[in-house]
Amino acid sequence: xxxxxxxxxxxxxxxERGGPVxxxxxxxxxxxxxxxxxxxxxxxxxxxxxxxxxxxxxxDRRWLHLPTALAGGVFVHRLTPxxxxxxxxxxxxxxxxIWSSLRWRTDRDVQPDEPAIAIHRFASASSDPDEIPPRTRxxxxxxxxxxxxxxxxxxxxxxxxxxxxxxxLVLEDFLEPADEDASFIGLVGIAAHRRFSIHARDPYELGxxxxxxxxxxxxxxxxxxxxxxxxxxxxxAAAGFETHGYRVAPPGTDWTGHDELWWEPxxxxxxxxxxxxxxxxxxxxxxxxxxxxxxxxxxxxxERLHAVIQATMGWRREHLYEFTIGGVAYGPPDxxxxxxxxxxxxxxxxxxxxxxxxTFEYNYDFxxxxxxxxxxxxxxxxxxGVRYPRLVGGERACPPENCGGPTGYLDFLAIVLDPRxxxxxxxxxxxxxxxxxxxxxxxxxxxxxxxx
Numbered sequence: 001x002x003x004x005x006x007x008x009x010x011x012x013x014x015x016e017r018g019g020p021v022x023x024x025x026x027x028x029x030x031x032x033x034x035x036x037x038x039x040x041x042x043x044x045x046x047x048x049x050x051x052x053x054x055x056x057x058x059x060d061r062r063w064l065h066l067p068t069a070l071a072g073g074v075f076v077h078r079l080t081p082x083x084x085x086x087x088x089x090x091x092x093x094x095x096x097x098i099w100s101s102l103r104w105r106t107d108r109d110v111q112p113d114e115p116a117i118a119i120h121r122f123a124s125a126s127s128d129p130d131e132i133p134p135r136t137r138x139x140x141x142x143x144x145x146x147x148x149x150x151x152x153x154x155x156x157x158x159x160x161x162x163x164x165x166x167x168x169l170v171l172e173d174f175l176e177p178a179d180e181d182a183s184f185i186g187l188v189g190i191a192a193h194r195r196f197s198i199h200a201r202d203p204y205e206l207g208x209x210x211x212x213x214x215x216x217x218x219x220x221x222x223x224x225x226x227x228x229x230x231x232x233x234x235x236x237a238a239a240g241f242e243t244h245g246y247r248v249a250p251p252g253t254d255w256t257g258h259d260e261l262w263w264e265p266x267x268x269x270x271x272x273x274x275x276x277x278x279x280x281x282x283x284x285x286x287x288x289x290x291x292x293x294x295x296x297x298x299x300x301x302x303e304r305l306h307a308v309i310q311a312t313m314g315w316r317r318e319h320l321y322e323f324t325i326g327g328v329a330y331g332p333p334d335x336x337x338x339x340x341x342x343x344x345x346x347x348x349x350x351x352x353x354x355x356x357x358x359t360f361e362y363n364y365d366f367x368x369x370x371x372x373x374x375x376x377x378x379x380x381x382x383x384x385g386v387r388y389p390r391l392v393g394g395e396r397a398c399p400p401e402n403c404g405g406p407t408g409y410l411d412f413l414a415i416v417l418d419p420r421x422x423x424x425x426x427x428x429x430x431x432x433x434x435x436x437x438x439x440x441x442x443x444x445x446x447x448x449x450x451x452x
Contacts, residue, residue, distance in 0.1 A: 314398025
């Protein structure tokens with residue numbers, strides 16, 4: 001029988017208790033079940049819990065499973081004219097906890113007659129053909145699910161069930177604010193102030209997440225969201241906070257840097273007519289060459305092209321990356337670099353060029369320094385029935401992560417290819433016990449690419 005993960009064991013215990021569980025108790029359970037053998041189990045378990053987005057750590061060091069706590073809860077939202085036309089409800093900030101608790105539930109894996117999380121573009125297209133217009137996450141339902149509701153009406157999304165197999169969203173109508181809304185505002189305000197005053201925040205991140213405040217509210221009053229009449233954003237504003245997307249901060253916060261940092265990406269939509277770029281990716285400074293050939297839509301973002309390169313080469317997306325195209329650096333936005341790095345999520349692969357022969361560089365892991373030369377070999381028309389991105393070919397295995405760059409990789413090979421070397425067994429443990437530099441695992445690369 002397969003052992004549960006640390007996060008799964010924590011979720012089970014929290015659901016069994018029906019409320020938050022102290023972190024120390026979750027650490028003890030993980031150790032008792034043999035789920036961690038780290039010298040510092042507290043750090044190991046804490047990292048595993050933080051990686052599970054449905055788990056929220058409260059300021060008193062207890063953990064809450066948001067989907068379980070929100071079962072039966074409802075979040076109210078005032079319908080806007082553009083939402084009514086689009087047939088979709090913006091998630092920010094009123095419905096953000098729904099997205100947080102149903103992160104797995106997207107428009108790709110639900111039935112057509114069920115509500116789902118989707119991406120929608122409300123803004124007009126950018127004048128730059130290479131730049132990706134901003135989009136926002138929305139709650140999308142069947143074609144007529146907002147019929148009979150007008151702009152300005154209050155609608156609520158109630159979460160029925162808590163698991164991927166039984167969770168459903170139900171729309172309900174709500175009245176204007178009532179007398180009891182004052183207590184709801186007070187509860188939200190106390191939770192937000194407590195979160196700001198006690199919880200350590202990332203100095204590079206503005207505000208705190210809406211779902212963290214919701215978790216603090218639920219920890220104080222598990223029935224707080226059973227029947228609220230006030231949208232959460234309105235309650236936060238009444239309590240003296242302002243919301244921006246899915247984050248909350250004191251009034252007057254400068255969100256300029258945040259907008260540059262969190263531009264909502266999207267890739268080509270059904271019906272978008274972009275050509276196919278055939279790219280040859282070669283790892284530099286090593287011989288014989290390690291290379292891959294891929295076909296991608298020219299309409300995808302540079303960030304997604306990064307994911308394609310990682311999947312097909314064999315990297316594991318553990319480090320920073322950067323494209324250098326026409327002397328301009330594109331990569332993940334970072335406040336430390338400021339304007340030196342252009343957000344790769346905001347530009348399409350068409351930035352590469354519109355003629356075959358274009359060449360640019362992709363750098364990965366600035367510590368080890370893996371440099372790749374990428375050549376736009378051909379521009380093709382999409383083939384009917386073919387799923388892109390597509391892996392066309394390649395040769396030789398990708399070096400293991402964190403082996404020290406090209407020079408370190410040569411040292412690694414000298415050890416693993418010498419049966420008598422005393423460090424050979426230890427080195428092989430880093431690559432799951434075996435490594436053949438001449439073998440390119442095409443099946444594994446295609447499997448990883450399918451998840452991009």
